[in-house]
Amino acid sequence: MTDPFTLEALQRSDLSLMAPFALQAPGLDSMVCEAIYRHLPGRRLVFSTHWGGAHVLVKLFFRRKDFERERAGLQAMRDVGVPCPGEVWTLKDGTGRSGDFLATIFLDNAISLRQLYTTQPLAAMPALLSKAVAMIGRLHRAGVMQADIHLDNFLARDGQLYMIDGGGIHPLKKPLHNLAMFFAQMVPEYDQLMPEVIQAYGAGAPEPEQLQSIIARMREKRIRHYLAKTIRDCTQFQRLRVRGAFVVMARQRVTDRLLQVISQPEVAVGQATFLKRGNTATVMKLAGDSGSWVLKRYNIKDVWHGLGRAFRRSRAWISWQNAHRLEQLGIATPRPLAMRENRAGPFRQGAYLVTEWSSGESLQAWLLRHGPAGIPDWLDREVSRLFAIMWLGRISHGDMKATNLIVCGEELQLIDLDALQRHRCKSVFKEAYGKDLQRFMDNWQGKIWQHFEQLLRPYASQCGIKLINKKV
Template sequence: MSLITDLRDAGREPPVPLVLPLAEGEARVLRWLRILPGKRLVAQVEVAGLVRLLKLFIAAGAERHCAREASGLRALQTQGIATPELIGEGEIEGGGRYLLSAYLTGAETLQQRWESLPARQPGDADALNLLGQALSLIGTMHHRGLVQTDLHLGNFLYHEAQLYVIDGDAVEALSPGTPLTPAQAEGNLAIFFAQLDPEWDELCELLLIGYLQHNPLALNPDRLAAQIKRVRQRRLDDFLGKTLRDCTQFSVKHSWTRFAAVVRTEYQRLASLLAAPDDALAGQTLLKDGGSSTVGCAVADGKSVVIKRYNIKGFGHWLTRFWRPSRAWHSWLAAHRLQFLGIPTPAPLAMIEQRFGPLRRRAWLLTEYCPGVDLLHHLGKDGLQLPDEHTAKALLHLFAQLAQARISHGDFKATNLLWHQGRVVLIDLDAMQAHRSESGWRRCWQKDRQRFIRNWPASSPLAVWLEERMPEA
């Protein structure tokens, strides 16, 4: 078999060390940086004593994908946009193609710099500065007729005070040397802004100041806002689909008797819990032991994990559940939806369904443990005290986020909201709904609103305060 066939068959674990024959000399793989199984590999390599970046295209159509990547990089270079130097390209026996480029030692993506910020809240000075750097470079690209169709912070590389654009495969020269039209620019900017939490949307005009200095265009703010909303919804739908299939972010295993989805970076840490979740619950002090669900804590690699088992109470109950996605499945998707939208909830780690072919039985959901105190205790059961400034701000912010996203919780009692590290965290998402129908959301949000206020005595100061401030349906 050829080397390329071996790399295709290696899946997510290509061998290292490995030596690849290139026209520029033998390339010794130092480490794999990105792996798309059977499709594309990115590695840090050593060639003739120098460290380089190697992109290997190993799928069918490798020549076409390689040519598109090289074309995008050359378009950047031609228009004077900084991108790592393309050093070589060629063919590897067995149907593979490669690109060899400069390796920028010590470089960070803007995504890495973003994640290292102490705060990423709208209006934070450091966050604004970082986004402004990206938008200034996007403005330069647009002014010179280029777009990056996969526009996210991970495709900008910061090295020695210089910002580079990477991923030539997604670079298109729509009008080389000539500024884009406003509609073209808005469509591309929407891709960038849709990556941010919705609460950043109000700051779009402020963020665009740096962009407009490099590409003075008459943008239409209403049209841009509508584009952002559409792109964000499309990204959300795509992301939720990924949570249920094997991909870079998620490990999904499906057999006749079991369906399991796990955040890939958590797979090794959770391996023993995934193999036998009930064993982990046995002997533990349970957080809840009801008929419909059992909830307990376990420790994995020194960190607490919440395990929630959704029980089948009997044959009659099973008849109502076996033909539809389990509550664990529903909660898994609901938690990922909230995280995508920047709404606080314990991180979903894994979901398991016990099956008999297409028929569903018991199910489990594993999430990170949140040690916060529930709002019934944090605010007081008697409703005589109003929330302090920080709690009030966080609580009203959560309500606004849910209203903006048209999400209803379905069981909005105070014990399902936790106060933790200055934020209100949503738990118990079994009945959560994301509404496409405005009338459906208004009806369900009104129930949520009434249920939350009913946690405290009618006419108590807290109940009155909430009645005045919670968003109306």
């Protein structure tokens, strides 16, 4: 291990800071940062360590107001009976120019509500969500709220649910919006649990119908906030400084190989296997770190095409953000790894998108092998779920041909996302959604058409269309 960091060195550190490392601070013996849980450069560092024989979570604040807010928030939670980690020790910098420490009990073997949400079946979640909603209700009746109300701020251990992040406790404003934002952290299909778990809120619980429309607005607000992060440096994403290009990557997936591909994409093109050669897009398969990747190059056909694209977001940019939108909505799509736009000053030129390779086969090929008698229940659920979430999320795909739907195990993935849109106008959305439904049905004939028509008839009815068999 290298020499201990000083507080000044930690304050200057960036997101490349890695654990473990030793820390030396005035008034403290040297401690070892064992794991980093949050790092906001120049503002806050959250890490675990062993201190005095105890496992503790340490928050190091470089701004006194953040330290005071954290302590006050934890105390507010304790005052209203919301379980939270107990304070172990604090150390305030006497000069006010360095850093302040707050150590709380480390909840060993705790699992975040987000981890449970992503691994447990929907039927297992009502009890946990009810506990969380009960906590929210207690805070609201006390005149405060957890403003940063994401699922990672709830930890479960030994049947007990805890709330963390005292710094997020603020005076209560718009309680319905705060409550709706909690539900908006989950994909739309979880909205069906809301009428049941909202009862745990206690006195003042809103009517489910009143809350549902606010949840939809809060979910879109959250998605837009997340999409803004996908194109800048932050915890999840890394922007790479490349001359003549805008490059962004998924930070946890950054490797030498990915850097090589996105820094010199035309070199990677020469090493790739071509899957599709189009005028406006070329699709290739290439070797990744431990599997295959897809490299999609968006071409400029000629001068006029280049002028038309020069001031618009590239199709790579649009696909990059749409893939992350689908991820937030719970619709499966190959994971996006990196995106690059070539630029000449303010003018956008060609662009590239790197995603994971999907090992499945198109829905069209899959059904040709299995036939109408082989359509399983899980496929019906996947198709129905896809169109249900598209309806709730107000998105249209724009090209719902069967080759853009990939069967991977018992999962249906959606690809080719550069025409996907989220609609604000309801009438425009219903028209686009209806076209997606009809385009999906145009892939089929005979008994397969009849099967899917019966399955999707309710979705056609809600947007005011009747599905037509054009192959009869």
